[in-house]
């Protein structure tokens with residue numbers, strides 16, 4: 001873990017970003033001039049509505065009756081017994097409608113888009129999970145939905161492509177660059193500039209230009225707000241450690257943010273180490289990347305020697321974003337959060353352990369967090385508590401896992 005530079009320790013870790021969207025030297029708003037008025041419009045609307053009682057009450061109505069919140073905080077007793085150390089709790093966000101945390105964010109953003117009078121929604125997607133969560137809320141609120149997706153990803157993620165179509169979305173294949181997520185996001189930003197009047201861009205993780213990292217974090221913070229209240233209710237104290245996996249970092253910052261000023265709580269983010277950091281084929285932006293600018297913000301990125309963005313690799317499609325939200329880069333810099341990485345093989349172990357001990361098939365993304373839990377829990381006391389975000393279910397991943405295990409179905 002980074003040792004904090006004492007002179008840079010802020011009074012609160014929860015007060016960022018500043019008015020220009022900076023978390024320390026990270027974040028900001030690196031966009032073309034033509035995009036600036038749109039971004040400012042989103043920022044003004046978000047600031048206007050985020051504390052508006054009617055907005056909050058509509059968001060909480062759909063979160064409860066449509067998404068199924070609050071998600072339970074569940075004591076994974078058999079896993080705990082098996083690991084033989086700390087008590088492990090799962091925050092059950094895999095029980096949400098559509099099977100992951102992404103809907104917390106798309107619901108919030110579409111309610112904002114509606115209030116802004118927008119008539120058309122666009123989104124980028126990699127594995128298709130954010131595309132499905134966006135297409136879902138577009139069907140619910142009767143707004144046309146256009147999803148930008150890399151041509152390579154369209155080939156690899158056929159079931160999600162079909163799901164989006166069933167939900168009424170139009171998929172636009174992106175063939176520029178490496179025809180993957182980062183290119184899809186570039187094209188979505190381009191679409192937005194050319195359809196200034198009527199379009200709202202729903203970004204899928206806590207990245208992009210200000211105010212997106214802050215706005216997505218706030219919508220995902222429901223995870224940590226609930227978990228904090230639930231653990232206080234169930235254990236009468238705060239956890240010793242909280243932990244979540246990181247692609248762009250939205251489920252993690254959602255869990256972490258309400259705990260950032262609880263100095264007794266150890267916070268761990270788990271990146272995907274793919275075939276191993278040394279292999280160069282991974283998705284660990286903090287462990288194996290360096291600062292640069294992509295998609296409108298300064299943050300840690302996977303880059304080659306010439307500063308070109310390189311494609312990420314992970315067995316889990318949802319983790320292979322070559323960047324990370326700027327707030328995580330800052331939390332890494334100031335040393336408040338510890339960032340570790342877990343390989344494909346370790347994640348596969350975590351995946352199977354969860355299936356067999358708890359009867360829960362997790363998504364491969366949180367299987368990375370599970371793998372790290374299985375490393376640290378045995379070294380902790382039985383009176384200690386870990387809360388892990390189980391941010392997605394594994395139905396989508398069974399074919400990938402079968403292939404990795406050499407099983408034909």
Ligand SMILES: *Cc1c(COP(=O)(O)O)cnc(C)c1O
Pocket residue numbers: 100101102129130204205206245246247248249250251252318319363365366391392393
């Ligand atoms: C998309 C996804 C992720 C990665 O996104 P974050 O913004 O880092 O949360 C992780 N888990 C699941 C289940 C996902 O669908």
